Amino acid sequence: MGRPPGEPGRVAYLYLLPAFVVYAVFLLYPIGRAVQISLYDWDGLTLGRWVGLDNYAAILSDERLRAGFGHALVLIVFYAVIPLAIGLTLAAILNHAQVRGLGFFRTVVFLPQVVAMVVVAVAWRRVYAPDGTLNALLGALGLDGLTRGWLGDHTFALPAVGVVGTWFESGLVTVLLLAGMSRVPAELYEAARLDGAGAVREFFAVTLPSVRGEIAVALTLTVIAALRTFDLVYVTTRGGPGESTSVPSFEVYHRAFGLGQVGSAAAIGVTLTVVIFAISFAINRLADKGTT
Amino acid sequence: MIMGRSPRGPRTSAVLAAGVLTLAATACAPGSSAPPAPSPAKTAASAVRTDAGALGDVTLTVWDQEVRGGQAAQMKQLNAAFEAKYPNIRLKRVSRSFDDLNTTLRLALSGNEPPDVVEANNGRSSMGQFVKAGQLLPLDAYADRYGWKTRYPDSVLRYSRYSADGKVFGDGNLYGLPQVGEVVGVFYNRAKLTKLGLEPPKTWADFQAALEKAKAGGEVPMQLGNLDKWPAIHVFGTVQGRHVPADQISTLAFGRKGASWTTPENVKAVEELVGWVDKGYFEQGFNGQGYDPAWQAFGKGKGVFLIAGTWLLADLDKALGKDLGFMLPPGAAAGAPPVTTGGTGLPFAITAKSPHPDAAAAYIDFITNADAMKVLTSTGNLPVADTAQQTVQAGPQQDVFTAFGAATKENGLVPYLDYATPTFADTLGAALQDLLAKKATPKEFLDTLEKDYKTFAESNG
Numbered sequence: 001m002g003r004p005p006g007e008p009g010r011v012a013y014l015y016l017l018p019a020f021v022v023y024a025v026f027l028l029y030p031i032g033r034a035v036q037i038s039l040y041d042w043d044g045l046t047l048g049r050w051v052g053l054d055n056y057a058a059i060l061s062d063e064r065l066r067a068g069f070g071h072a073l074v075l076i077v078f079y080a081v082i083p084l085a086i087g088l089t090l091a092a093i094l095n096h097a098q099v100r101g102l103g104f105f106r107t108v109v110f111l112p113q114v115v116a117m118v119v120v121a122v123a124w125r126r127v128y129a130p131d132g133t134l135n136a137l138l139g140a141l142g143l144d145g146l147t148r149g150w151l152g153d154h155t156f157a158l159p160a161v162g163v164v165g166t167w168f169e170s171g172l173v174t175v176l177l178l179a180g181m182s183r184v185p186a187e188l189y190e191a192a193r194l195d196g197a198g199a200v201r202e203f204f205a206v207t208l209p210s211v212r213g214e215i216a217v218a219l220t221l222t223v224i225a226a227l228r229t230f231d232l233v234y235v236t237t238r239g240g241p242g243e244s245t246s247v248p249s250f251e252v253y254h255r256a257f258g259l260g261q262v263g264s265a266a267a268i269g270v271t272l273t274v275v276i277f278a279i280s281f282a283i284n285r286l287a288d289k290g291t292t
Numbered sequence: 293m294i295m296g297r298s299p300r301g302p303r304t305s306a307v308l309a310a311g312v313l314t315l316a317a318t319a320c321a322p323g324s325s326a327p328p329a330p331s332p333a334k335t336a337a338s339a340v341r342t343d344a345g346a347l348g349d350v351t352l353t354v355w356d357q358e359v360r361g362g363q364a365a366q367m368k369q370l371n372a373a374f375e376a377k378y379p380n381i382r383l384k385r386v387s388r389s390f391d392d393l394n395t396t397l398r399l400a401l402s403g404n405e406p407p408d409v410v411e412a413n414n415g416r417s418s419m420g421q422f423v424k425a426g427q428l429l430p431l432d433a434y435a436d437r438y439g440w441k442t443r444y445p446d447s448v449l450r451y452s453r454y455s456a457d458g459k460v461f462g463d464g465n466l467y468g469l470p471q472v473g474e475v476v477g478v479f480y481n482r483a484k485l486t487k488l489g490l491e492p493p494k495t496w497a498d499f500q501a502a503l504e505k506a507k508a509g510g511e512v513p514m515q516l517g518n519l520d521k522w523p524a525i526h527v528f529g530t531v532q533g534r535h536v537p538a539d540q541i542s543t544l545a546f547g548r549k550g551a552s553w554t555t556p557e558n559v560k561a562v563e564e565l566v567g568w569v570d571k572g573y574f575e576q577g578f579n580g581q582g583y584d585p586a587w588q589a590f591g592k593g594k595g596v597f598l599i600a601g602t603w604l605l606a607d608l609d610k611a612l613g614k615d616l617g618f619m620l621p622p623g624a625a626a627g628a629p630p631v632t633t634g635g636t637g638l639p640f641a642i643t644a645k646s647p648h649p650d651a652a653a654a655y656i657d658f659i660t661n662a663d664a665m666k667v668l669t670s671t672g673n674l675p676v677a678d679t680a681q682q683t684v685q686a687g688p689q690q691d692v693f694t695a696f697g698a699a700t701k702e703n704g705l706v707p708y709l710d711y712a713t714p715t716f717a718d719t720l721g722a723a724l725q726d727l728l729a730k731k732a733t734p735k736e737f738l739d740t741l742e743k744d745y746k747t748f749a750e751s752n753g
Contacts, residue, residue, distance in 0.1 A: 037322045044398050045425035048322040125519075129585060130577030149580020152519050154731050157580075240521045241579050241725035242732075257395045259714050260417050262322070 031273075038266035044256070048263065055267035065268065068246045069275070071158055072227050075247070078162025079169050079226030080219055086166070087173030087218065092203055094174075095181040106178065109171040117168070121235035124164045125151065128236075151237050157245050161229075161236060169225060173218045180214035181207060216287030220280045227276050248272045323402070340433045344378050344654035352651055353384045353407040355400070357393040357638060362606060362672035366471075369667055370659045377658070381651050390638075394418065401427045401643060408646040409655060411638040412468060414451050416461055416547070417714045419641070423467055424458030429642040430465035434653040440469060440660075443677050447703040448473065452639040459752050461711065462546040468639025469660050471668060473676035475620070475634035475696045475705065476526045479590065479598040479608060483615040484511060488596070492619055494626040496534050503573050506596040513573040515595030517586025518728065521721035522710070527599045528565055528724055529633040529709055530621045535561040538631045538706050545707040547716070549749045553742040562727070562734040569728055579729055601634075602692050606672050609688050618691040620699060630704035634696070636676050713748035716741075 038055055042048035059065050094105060112120065127133045128150035135147040150160045184207065192202045230249035233239060239246035239254075248268055256265035341347065358367040364387075371383050386407065388396065394413060400406050401422055412419045412428070422428050435441050441449065448470070455464035478499070480492060485502070488509050493499040506513040518524045532541060536557040543551035552558075568574065575581070575595075590598040591611030598604075599621075608616050620630045640659070642652045658664065665675035669682040672689075680697035684690050699705050710717035723740045726732040732740070 040322050042322045043421055043425075044323075045402050045421055045427065046323055050321065125582060128580065130575065130581050131585075131589075135577075147577075149519070149577025152577060152580025152725070152729070154726075154729055237519065238521050240519070240722060241729060242722045254718070257398075258417060258718075260398070260421050 034266045035270055037263055038270050040263045042263040043260040044262040045260070051263070055264050056271065058264065059267055059271055064243055064246065065248070065251060067243060068248050068251055071245060072229065072247050074158055075162055075165060075226040075229055076223055078159070079165040079229075080222035082166045083169040083173045083222055084215065084218060086170045087177050088208075090170075090174045091177035091181055092207055094178060095207075096199075106175055109174050111171065112168045113172050117231040118235055120164065120168060121232045125236050128160055152241050154241055154244050157237055157241055161232060161245055164232060164236075165226065165229070169222045173222065176214050176218045177211055180211035184210045212287055216284055219283050223279055223283065224276055227272065227279070340437055340653065341650040342434075342437050342654065342657075344381060344651055347380065347648070347651050347654075349380050349382075350648045350651045351382045351384055352409060352648060352655055353386065354409040354655070355386045355388070355393065355397065355407045356411045356640075357388055357390045358411075359387050359389055363472075366664075366668050366671040366673055367659075369671070370664055373667075374655060374658045378654070381655070383655070401425075404645070406643045406645055408643060408648055408652045410641055410643060412641050413638055414468075414635065415711055415714075415717075416458075419452070419467060419639075420454055420458045420461060420714075422458075422641075423454045423456070423465075427644050428467045429644050429646070429649055430456070430467060431469065431642065431653065431656075432466050434657070435466050435469075438653070438657045440466075440657075443662075444469070445677075445700040445703065447705045448636055448676055448700055451635050451707065452641075460546075460548070462542070462548075462707065468641035469656050470636035470639040470676050471660055471664070472637035472673045473634070473679065473696050473700070474601050474603055474637065474674065475692075475699055476530060476599065476601045476632055477618055477620045477692075477695055478530070478622075479600060479604070480617045480619070481590070481593065481596055481612065481615055482617045484593075484596045485617075492617055493622055495622050496624055499622055503568070503597070504571070507572060512575050512595040513597060514568070515586050515590040515598045516574045516578045517581035517583045517589075518579050518725060519581055520583045521725060522717065523583045523586070523600075524724040524728060525709055525717075525720055526601065526633060528561070528720075529706075530599050531565045532558065532561040532709075533621060533631040533633065533706060534624065535564070538704070541631075541706040541709075544745060545709050545711050547712040547745065547748055547752065553738045553745060558738055559734060562737060566727065566730075566734060569730075574728075579725055602674050602696065605674070605688060605692050612688075614687055616688040618688055618695060620695045620704075629702050630695075630699045631706060632699055632704060633708055634699055634705040635708055713744055715748075716744055719744040 037048070039050065039052060040048035041051045041054070090109065094102060129135075130147075130149040130152075132150075134150065138144065138146050148156065151157050153160075188206050188210075189202060192206050197205060228249050229247050230253065233245055233247050233250050234253070237245045239250055249272065252265045252269045252272070254265075255261040255268070356367060358364055367385075367387070371385060375381065375383055393411065397410060397412065397418070398421075401410070402425070406427070412422060419428070431440075449466060450462045452468040452470065453464050453466055454461055482492075484506070485492065488502075488505055488511070490502050490505060493502050503513040514527075516523060516527060529541075536555070540551045540555070540557075543549075544553065578586075587598060587600060587604055587608065588611075589595060591608050593612075598608075602618070605618070620632050622628075623630065640656045642649050642656070646652055660677070662678055665678045665682065668675040669684060674692060674696055675682060679693055679700065682693060684693055710720055713719075720741060723732065723737050727734070727737040
């Protein structure tokens with residue numbers, strides 16, 4: 001293959017070098033080191049003992065960890081799927097309605113993203129408390145039968161944590177989609193209208209395909225957030241009641257700093273990274289397939 | 293992080309992957325940069341020096357977690373007094389919150405220049421692992437010279453004892469010395485008891501009758517917030533202490549072979565606790581209530597009893613004043629020897645690599661001697677030794693001092709149950725949430741505990 005004249009060849013790599021060095025030192029090396037540690041039985045203090053893939057085998061056979069990964073998958077529904085549905089609806093309405101003060105709405109919807117997750121978690125912990133806002137609200141509506149200690153209830157703790165995620169991520173998704181929708185040329189809508197499409201038809205025929213890229217970005221971001229949930233669980237339930245809200249990231253922290261099982265913690269971390277990588281890859285593949 | 297969409301040839305990826313793998317394979321084993329110190333030899337009592345003033349110029353680095361209120365005050369006062377008494381020793385103090393200290397200490401200790409004196413958590417996953425890694429100095433020689441073993445009750449010192457290989461907890465070398473004590477007991481609201489026509493209960497049967505009467509009187513009999521997983525451990529420990537012999541509890545809680553969770557006595561204790569849930573002695577939704585909101589509610593007059601540790605004394609005293617009372621969990625008969633969960637604050641230990649162990653030991657002695665205990669009392673802490681000799685105002689503080697003094701004098705302290713195995717805090721906390729929510733039967737609950745305990749005790753040898 002001929003190269004355009006004057007185009008520098010290998011020397012281009014030299015320009016990449018500084019960035020690559022930073023990338024290698026702060027990302028590749030730690031990842032490699034984590035992979036390495038995950039192959040040892042190491043308490044973080046004494047000399048590690050090589051155990052090969054034993055830590056990974058233990059992850060597969062550990063019922064509690066498998067449950068943790070299961071909980072993370074449930075959280076994907078709350079962090080990614082529901083916010084996407086909410087975001088699409090809200091953005092479609094906001095985009096069409098030509099509301100006054102759109103900027104204001106955008107800010108309000110986006111606000112949860114600005115607040116640190118720990119603060120969010122502390123606030124929601126109060127909302128969910130037995131004498132908290134949610135139960136007071138239910139009581140005021142005459143629904144006393146439904147009140148409970150939400151975060152301490154084996155059935156409702158995980159959904160309760162998930163709803164916080166929904167609240168947190170919906171704004172981000174909405175703003176992303178809104179940006180995408182505002183780029184759809186008005187002529188497309190006009191053409192759809194002339195062809196006799198209603199609002200719903202128009203949404204599925206014009207809006208949805210146009211924001212495919214934004215959906216992929218939104219899903220990637222929120223799915224990753226769901227899978228690596230740590231602070232929310234750490235502050236609200238610490239994995240309880242029982243083990244009903246345990247998640248892999250919490251387990252990484254717990255094993256590395258609480259139990260001193262650094263090798264096992266690294267193995268969970270690496271596994272989680274692989275899972276996140278695979279899911280994000282799949283999402284982007286699917287989105288790309290649609291556009292080309 | 294969003295993945296790059298740029299097409300990357302399979303070759304580049306392969307090179308990257310190979311790079312990462314090579315790195316993983318060639319880098320040296322984790323922990324090899326800080327080879328374990330050879331297990332520090334025991335020094336004879338005659339070989340240590342206690343003349344701190346003659347040790348020459350020394351700088352001691354001290355890591356502590358005394359950051360709150362009265363804790364911070366006593367540390368500041370004692371440090372200043374120490375430096376005034378020994379001008380040749382300079383203190384470099386680093387204080388961090390409990391959680392921060394816990395997460396950073398591990399790294400600091402494995403470095404080549406660790407701090408000289410550190411406050412290390414007693415449990416197996418902290419002090420136990422540090423001992424195993426040869427990072428802490430056995431203090432027995434100093435204990436003999438300074439007379440720590442006579443001033444401190446044995447039931448207190450054992451919380452800082454490990455065998456040299458770190459396997460046996462509660463016995464063996466002494467690795468640290470604590471300043472303060474803690475004991476789990478029953479806080480009560482005196483005004484509410486009077487209103488219900490009750491006296492502070494003298495026996496366990498009286499106590500349960502009082503709970504029943506409080507329930508009938510429309511009060512919350514017992515305040516509990518168990519969202520944080522561990523608070524119910526103290527309630528369970530209290531009930532267990534009424535039914536299971538103290539030596540069995542100690543064996544279980546130190547994770548040693550020779551006891552069992554599935555004994556009839558344990559079953560009885562668990563059934564009694566579940567009975568409290570059935571009878572509505574706790575508020576609805578207690579598994580979803582935080583620990584802090586729960587004791588704060590008790591401080592605001594909601595609840596007749598609260599089973600908790602003496603660490604809540606200062607705050608509850610402020611909230612309830614003379615309405616607050618504290619007692620050790622009553623025994624089967626009035627005047628029965630006390631049995632209750634209790635222990636010490638974090639012990640101060642000396643690192644094996646410290647170049648100034650004599651100065652470090654002099655410092656530890658200084659912050660735990662008889663004068664220091666007075667300073668601890670005056671700053672609102674519960675001194676771990678000489679507790680009965682302190683004079684405090686009548687009221688809840690005196691109740692606490694009397695209770696702790698009685699419990700240590702008669703060796704009535706049993707260890708925190710979560711000391712048992714490195715994973716036991718989690719196992720027990722989660723299992724109790726399941727039990728109290730009726731997601732597990734008493735038998736399933738005890739089987740879960742037995743499995744964790746047996747697995748560890750067998751493998752630990």
